[in-house]
């Protein structure tokens with residue numbers, strides 16, 4: 001299986017690069033950044049998201065016809081979001097669509113590959129920075145082609161930078177919880193709070209030692225599948241926002257450089273959005 005997996009991963013890296021090129025070109029063409037909305041007026045999608053997802057899926061299907069897919073835009077179009085034991089590509093064609101629409105320079109193609117419901121490798125291509133992050137579940141980490149991994153050894157959270165996002169849910173109760181967590185984190189006090197506008201890049205920032213932790217409630221499995229292996233293989237830890245084991249379908253995640261910094265979970269005002277794998281409501 002080893003060489004087979006490497007072959008699949010090589011294809012993921014190649015197709016992520018190809019997708020990134022499409023995204024970069026689209027950024028220069030206003031028409032390709034025309035906005036449509038999904039779950040809320042600030043949950044954005046463009047024809048480029050759809051085009052890039054199509055490109056990735058068609059390319060994979062040609063080479064690996066039996067593989068399955070969970071793609072952000074396919075799920076938005078009504079496909080089921082169910083992880084089986086089968087080989088499954090979990091794709092976010094543009095992570096950071098809001099950034100893409102506004103030319104804010106962090107936009108990623110995120111591809112995770114799962115077998116037996118476990119993510120085997122992750123590929124995150126931060127395509128405007130031209131940084132490729134890859135990791136395969138082997139426990140000897142293999143992250144990034146073109147820059148050095150500088151994993152953070154900080155264990156005092158008061159010396160940390162924490163990444164998070166505000167998400168696309170603007171219901172009063174949700175916004176209150178987001179701000180309550182943020183207030184608690186700032187009051188620790190931490191050195192700073194940041195957010196790149198893409199969950200995948202935030203997780204790569206943890207893996208690279210640029211921030212000590214990232215947490216968010218409201219992410220989807222395609223935002224974090226690839227990043228989860230990249231963080232773990234870099235030596236980091238994943239956790240649920242209430243401290244238990246992470247569940248990639250639960251829409252809640254903490255990724256940290258170590259278990260001590262992961263204690264920020266004490267400060268998070270947790271809530272439970274509808275799971276990604278919840279059966280559709282009639």
Ligand SMILES: Nc1ncnc2c1ncn2[C@@H]1O[C@H](CO)[C@@H](O)[C@H]1OP(=O)(O)O
Pocket residue numbers: 042043044072092094095096097098165166167168197198199200216218219220223
């Ligand atoms: N208005 C918004 N602000 C930030 N993230 C948003 C958002 N709307 C959707 N998201 C998605 O939520 C994720 C976690 O914050 C982001 O990576 C982003 O993924 P997307 O661009 O693929 O939709």
Ligand SMILES: [Mg+2]
Pocket residue numbers: 092094095096199222223
């Ligand atoms: Mg996303």
Ligand SMILES: [Mg+2]
Pocket residue numbers: 049072092093094095096097
């Ligand atoms: Mg996306």
